[in-house]
Amino acid sequence: MTTSRGIDVSAHQGPQDWAEHKRDGVTFAFAKASEGQHSKDSRFATHIAGAKAAGLVVGGYHFAWPNQSAAAEAANYIAAVKGHAGPGFVHWLDLERYSDGRNYRGRSAAQIKAWAAAWIAAVEQAFPRQRVGIYTSAADLAAGHVPSGVPLWYPAYPGNSVDTYAEAEKRAQPKPSGRSPVFWQFVGSPLDRSVCYMSATDLRLWAGAGTTTEGGKPKYEPYPGTAFFMSGKQPALGKSSPVFTAMGRRLVAVGCGRYKQGPGPKLGQADVDSYEAYQRSLGYTGADAKWPPGPTSWSKLHVPNV
Incomplete structure (x- = not known):
């Protein structure tokens, strides 16, 4: 299956040599933008600017607290990415439980799913014609936390048997809960690395980057x-x-x-x-x-x- 390669970063990562990433075959990069109702990632703007300058497909992600206000969290994310989310920018809801459960506490599976749908709807409204998806685990999928028909970015780490892009590309596409992820994050150290199940050209088309426009809308x-x-x-x-x-x-x-x-x-x-x-x-x-x-x-x- 044709794939393309990428990374994701947050404030936990220092400055990146984005030109070197591109030379290594990376075609996309996603950066943490925000978390909860008020927190914003201090390195988001720097990461996105560098990745854009290298010509990568870019996007931002928001770490979710489903036991808080979906509207407030969407507003926090929108404010964080607003100046950077041009054509081809991809938006992600990072829906994962803290180890102590503090961000899910007091919420049922149905409530978490409804919360995720509300966050996605708010971001879609703020950024018409841009992709909005969910980064989430097998456990969240099995628990029914993820709305249907949403692009999926799926983390699962096989360990030493799959710690390079070449090894990940040889593996069959994961099918958590029967879903087909668009992206598979296969390793989380020393840098989060993912493969996308599209060629670089198709990824740009999917993301809306590099397309012609008609009346200001992607064609x-x-x-x-x-x-x-x-x-x-x-x-x-x-x-x-x-x-x-x-x-x-x-x-x-x-x-x-x-x-x-x-x-x-x-x-x-x-x-x-x-x-x-x-x-x-x-x-x-x-x-x-x-x-x-x-x-x-x-x-x-x-x-x-x-």
């Missing part, structure tokens, strides 16, 4: 029409187009991939199954959730938050 593949996806009354299985590869990668990115391998340029049953899963995640039921894609769901998949 992605336009909806090609119902006939493009069909052969008579049946899916056009076997039809070849790069549109299907891009579509499949985005379906994987939002956690709706049903692929054992691929996706590829030829339309297959896994593409159909994946897109129908995506339409169900949007709330469609019955015939409305069936293939082919419609213009509304296509726009939501290709241009976030429409």
Whole structure:
């Protein structure tokens, strides 16, 4: 599977040689921006400026306290990243329990999930057409803390058997609770390192970086029409187009991939199954959730938050 490489940093890391990271093959970098209702990371601006100057895909993350106000925490994060979150900036909610449980204390699984959904909605509203996802653990996924249809950045550390990018890239993509993460953080020391299950080019497209704009909005593949996806009354299985590869990668990115391998340029049953899963995640039921894609769901998949 095609991947790209990246790191994440916070105030715990000192100054970084971002040009050296790029020479080492790093294509993305995420930095801690805030935590809770008031705390902001002291090195966030420096980290982001350096990563941007090196030409990396960048983003920020907020460490969550679900037993506090979602609105206040979203406002804290928004204020922290507002001057840095231009086109192609990716936003992450870091949803993980402190070892003593102090940030989850007094909250049920349903309440944590609702809190996460509220934080995401507030950030999506503040930054239209930018990606907003969740960094979270297998335990949080199993507990039902994560809303469906949200891009996932997943930490899991196999140890010495996977402590380099090359070793991580040889491993199968993790499937925690049946979800397909967009990013896998495979090591946490001496620096957090992740792989993304997209090429560097596809990652930039996914993040909204490097795209042309139309009326100030990112321009992605336009909806090609119902006939493009069909052969008579049946899916056009076997039809070849790069549109299907891009579509499949985005379906994987939002956690709706049903692929054992691929996706590829030829339309297959896994593409159909994946897109129908995506339409169900949007709330469609019955015939409305069936293939082919419609213009509304296509726009939501290709241009976030429409």
